[in-house]
Amino acid sequence: MKNKGENKGKDKNPKREKPQTTQFKVKQEAELMKFLIENMPHKNRNNIKTMLKKRQVVVNGTAISQFNHVLKPGDSIELSRRPADSALKMPGVVIVHEDDQVIVVNKNAGLLTIATDKEKRDTVYSMLSSYVKVQDRGNKIFIVHRLDRETSGLMLFAKSKEVKELLQETWTETVGERTYLAVIDGQLDPTEGTHSSYLFESKAFIVYSSQDPERGQHAVTNYSTLKSNDEFSLLKVNLETGRKNQIRVHMKDLGHPIVGDKKYGSTSNPIRRLGLHAWVLAFTHPTTGKKFRFETSIPGSFLKLF
Template sequence: MAKEITMTVSKPQDLLPFLLEQFSNKGRNKVKMMLTRGQVMVDGRIITRHDHKLEPQQTVKVLGTASGMGEVLHGIRILFEDEHLLVIDKPPGLLSIATDQEHERTAYRILTNHVRAASKDNRIFIVHRLDRETSGVMMFAKHESVQQALQNSWRDSVLNRTYVAVVEGEVAKSEGTIETWLKESGTKTMFVSRPGDGVKAVTSFKRLETNGTFSLLELHLQTGRKNQIRVHMQSIGHPVVGDRRYGSRQNPIGRLGLHARLLTFRHPVTEEILTFETAIPVAFRRLFSQRNAPKG
């Protein structure tokens, strides 16, 4: 399968039966392998579960395969590539780098295979991470020296990091700044600590939309702490939807409602200022258009 195939769901059903109907000319094992390899996206999110529930009007996309070290290159849109850097739009559901539980299907592994298609000696180096369920703009280096240059000058090199988030409840203020001290618990969960204890974290926000039940926020990171936006939203009583770890009780979009929308930085070699911006995810927008639509 060399090209993307896009389908629209017409009736409620599980994902695997849907795919088996659409690809009746393929065996069951081949269809299941599409899921295992991360070739299947539902409304822009990689899905691997066979029993994932589909609803009418959802979009299912099956991505074509690409060779390279036996790995499938899928789900990642490359926004920029030169001899020093790779900038991507990472889909939700994809790890940035391997964990004890997942080694194969990661952005790092997929991009490593991508650069090694040109030369087996090529490598990539992670500069910063996005949580598995967070989508959006992410940067990798192609040389260790470039990685170190970016990480050592991160505060000066990165000029703008903008996220969008869907949070629970109606955020009363149209804009504001959250400034706290954060610490990490024994279970690797971040929490707000007393002033001076831990690391300082500052997030500014602007309300873009609200419908009384949910709010769409634009957020700017002034510091880059682990889970900063997620714990800051919990601290003001408006957790990110789908974020059970940080207090969310609702998941109307079937994913974590957090997307790294924009990244502006100074190129570590050419010193050119580059900006990469992605669209607000359709699932985020749809939530507000549905609730705001006039009733007949």
């Protein structure tokens, strides 16, 4: 997708200098960060992280911000001194991957996916809608799945209604991995396992858990402990189903609610946010069939507890 400044014949100032770029050709498979460090000895790791965040690293025409993006032989890399248009105008949202069909973002805790009747401030949806319209006013964005406002992490959006519907209709087959990190009160015994129940939502928008299959939708959550101490545990959580508030309700079922989750029974808030983060998202591209896997950093506030 072209940025606004790339449209030919629309530049009213022909003397304006084009941003200087550096180009590389990939000869063998490597992670993006390692490749850039080896090929730019004058740049340190922090310099390169800043360039990735500003979406100044373009691989095969797509701006990439994921440091562990895997490069293939023949890939073309372009480094621009000027950030991509509108790349820094979405507070709390970082674009991890973008192509003609989909956008993957990493969102901060505290951001709604889409506006509600009670909440009209900037949302991930509204910011991405403005972002894609910079390139073309006719561009649109479509929500494929949602994260709770207080949950941070990876989200997938579509650029057309057709791709959105295709992703949603084939979600179970398309999404190969959807892994969360959860900080809970106390320690689990046993430290790993699977919990299943049937979830249903009340008129007050609270999700309840039942073992009665007639009362709700089946939900299955797999979990294992990564770190723990006397007060808290850090869990790796994989979903077999994607029900609303599923992890939050299942942790309550187990007697160890997610920290900061007053709605579902937690009385602690050591990190001043909900202790839930969408950590890994892997999926098969809906039109090209290419497999993608994105993994974010573990939130620093989570690690500080251990």
